[in-house]
Amino acid sequence: MSHFRKHAAIAALMVALMSAAPSVMANPAAEPISQAVQDKPFAVARVALQISDGSGDKQQLVLNVAANLLKFYGADKVDIEVVAFGPGLRLLFKNNALEDQIQSLSAEGVRFSACDNTIAAMTKTLGHVPELSPVAKIVPAGIVRLVELNKAGYFVSRP
Amino acid sequence: MNKKTKNLSKKIALASLCTSLFLTAPHAFAANWLMLQGTEQPGIAPPVKIFGFIQPTYQKDFSDSFNGKYSSPKLIGPNLDTQSSFNILRARVGARGAPFSLDDKINYFIMAEFGNNSITNGGRYGSYRPYLTDASVTLNYIKGLRARLGLFKYPGAEEGLQGINSLNYINYTNVTNQLLLERYPTAGNLNILPQSTPNASLNGFSKPSSGFRDTGIQLFDAFDVGSWEHTYAVMLGNGQGVQMADNNSHKDLYLYWSSAYLFDLKNKGPMSPSVKLFSWYQAGKRTNAYNATQEQDRKRYGAGVSYLKKPFRMTAEYMWGKGMIYQGANNPQTLFNNNKANGGYIEGGWFIPNSQWELDLRYDKYVRNTDLPIETRFNTWTAGVQYHFNPKTRVTLDYSTRDYNSDAIAVNNQLKGVKGLVALQVTAMF
Numbered sequence: 341m342s343h344f345r346k347h348a349a350i351a352a353l354m355v356a357l358m359s360a361a362p363s364v365m366a367n368p369a370a371e372p373i374s375q376a377v378q379d380k381p382f383a384v385a386r387v388a389l390q391i392s393d394g395s396g397d398k399q400q401l402v403l404n405v406a407a408n409l410l411k412f413y414g415a416d417k418v419d420i421e422v423v424a425f426g427p428g429l430r431l432l433f434k435n436n437a438l439e440d441q442i443q444s445l446s447a448e449g450v451r452f453s454a455c456d457n458t459i460a461a462m463t464k465t466l467g468h469v470p471e472l473s474p475v476a477k478i479v480p481a482g483i484v485r486l487v488e489l490n491k492a493g494y495f496v497s498r499p
Numbered sequence: 500m501n502k503k504t505k506n507l508s509k510k511i512a513l514a515s516l517c518t519s520l521f522l523t524a525p526h527a528f529a530a531n532w533l534m535l536q537g538t539e540q541p542g543i544a545p546p547v548k549i550f551g552f553i554q555p556t557y558q559k560d561f562s563d564s565f566n567g568k569y570s571s572p573k574l575i576g577p578n579l580d581t582q583s584s585f586n587i588l589r590a591r592v593g594a595r596g597a598p599f600s601l602d603d604k605i606n607y608f609i610m611a612e613f614g615n616n617s618i619t620n621g622g623r624y625g626s627y628r629p630y631l632t633d634a635s636v637t638l639n640y641i642k643g644l645r646a647r648l649g650l651f652k653y654p655g656a657e658e659g660l661q662g663i664n665s666l667n668y669i670n671y672t673n674v675t676n677q678l679l680l681e682r683y684p685t686a687g688n689l690n691i692l693p694q695s696t697p698n699a700s701l702n703g704f705s706k707p708s709s710g711f712r713d714t715g716i717q718l719f720d721a722f723d724v725g726s727w728e729h730t731y732a733v734m735l736g737n738g739q740g741v742q743m744a745d746n747n748s749h750k751d752l753y754l755y756w757s758s759a760y761l762f763d764l765k766n767k768g769p770m771s772p773s774v775k776l777f778s779w780y781q782a783g784k785r786t787n788a789y790n791a792t793q794e795q796d797r798k799r800y801g802a803g804v805s806y807l808k809k810p811f812r813m814t815a816e817y818m819w820g821k822g823m824i825y826q827g828a829n830n831p832q833t834l835f836n837n838n839k840a841n842g843g844y845i846e847g848g849w850f851i852p853n854s855q856w857e858l859d860l861r862y863d864k865y866v867r868n869t870d871l872p873i874e875t876r877f878n879t880w881t882a883g884v885q886y887h888f889n890p891k892t893r894v895t896l897d898y899s900t901r902d903y904n905s906d907a908i909a910v911n912n913q914l915k916g917v918k919g920l921v922a923l924q925v926t927a928m929f
């Protein structure tokens with residue numbers, strides 16, 4: 341009986357340790373730009389917002405700009421993608437204090453792209469993959485995504 | 500740039516401008532002081548944020564002397580020399596943030612006091628010296644069990660726990676000033692009889708007051724349950740205020756609980772519309788500064804409620820204490836005692852709609868040495884008006900009428916001449 345108890349205790353400990361470890365869910369890759377354009381057929385404005393600064397003020401500014409664009413044009417008439425790279429990737433960290441606002445914008449059709457190069461660099465520094473918001477989609481390189489969005493007719497802005 | 504792009508560019512510039520204007524408003528400070536002072540917002544905390552505030556103050560006391568001599572409640576602190584004085588009551592500079600932005604589960608908070616008050620002014624037996632008031636590190640790795648270590652405000656009564664630049668009055672209530680703002684005598688500090696002005700120099704405590712702070716470790720966190728936010732804290736500290744090192748082997752225990760109903764879940768700022776109920780307890784032992792073989796229990800506990808929904812604000816607290824009951828700034832030698840005291844206050848504010856004016860009214864009561872022949876009572880009404888130039892700068896004008904009396908004849912003789920006190924202060928935050 342005591343042997344069984346010991347095993348049960350070890351098993352419980354292992355389960356507890358496993359549940360305490362952060363579970364890293366891989367975020368999906370961003371859809372191709374051509375697909376994103378097709379998904380917003382009535383958009384009269386297409387805007388890519390760059391966030392490459394880690395400060396809270398800049399993060400808030402980008403989200404507010406996206407919200408103002410939605411307010412001005414309406415959700416169906418504007419196509420917005422926020423591209424985060426460098427220190428700006430903090431915007432898409434899981435449990436960011438602005439997560440509620442990010443979720444709300446995502447629900448209104450704003451896309452959030454996370455730079456894979458930055459994720460790799462941060463993984464090296466941190467020793468583990470940074471956990472991202474579930475709305476974040478991975479792009480190979482943030483700056484390349486902006487170039488491609490611009491080529492597709494998006495107005496690129498860095499608020 | 501074609502016309503369409505130009506047009507869009509203009510609109511984005513406009514949107515950015517609107518957003519920038521929005522951002523000039525100060526960041527929301529949570530009215531949950533434990534979380535506000537001990538933690539940073541994840542994902543957006545900077546590595547270093549410099550902050551502080553300055554409070555130039557003028558006060559005039561209209562009390563009468565007794566036989567040409569003045570006691571401490573009739574003089575302007577912390578020097579207690581005269582009945583009117585300009586002063587820099589507080590001038591604090593600090594830094595806070597998350598030093599490593601990719602792992603902002605570690606936060607820090609450091610601040611120093613350069614103003615002239617009971618922390619920095621040693622009175623008759625000391626001299627002015629700036630003091631480190633806060634130096635803490637918070638570890639946010641375990642959900643529900645944050646740990647804050649170092650020197651910081653202990654979890655306790657609302658008036659002491661709140662960011663002092665948010666206090667809506669210039670002076671503390673008597674109950675907070677006497678029962679909670681702990682003083683620490685040293686063996687050389689002697690009691691001082693009432694003196695004539697100027698240069699009465701009645702402040703007899705050479706060590707800094709506690710500043711409602713302690714050095715130790717605090718476990719705490721806040722939890723949202725529907726529209727409610729519950730907060731707890733358990734702390735062990737030296738019980739020596741801002742002095743950092745302990746003078747005995749006993750540690751002070753602090754317990755805190757608050758439950759706030761949030762009328763607006765998205766607004767947890769300082770003006771968060773909410774009703775908060777809170778209670779707290781602290782217990783420790785003090786060593787007699789004049790005889791190190793003697794020790795004394797010191798207990799404090801209290802409860803209160805705060806309400807804010809513009810244009811109205813209301814706070815009420817009541818608290819009790821036993822042991823180490825402060826007997827006045829001029830009486831360091833009588834602090835080591837097992838007396839009892841209790842008191843409280845109720846205050847309210849009205850933000851005049853569509854203006855930058857605010858009217859405040861507070862009543863506070865304190866009974867010192869209860870059930871003893873030296874029982875002394877302090878009743879104060881304070882009326883205030885504040886003008887907010889902007890969210891970070893305001894001017895405050897307070898007038899207090901005071902009714903103090905004691906069962907001890909000698910004390911009563913001094914207190915019956917206590918009259919009105921006018922105070923003017925500018926608070927500028929950065």
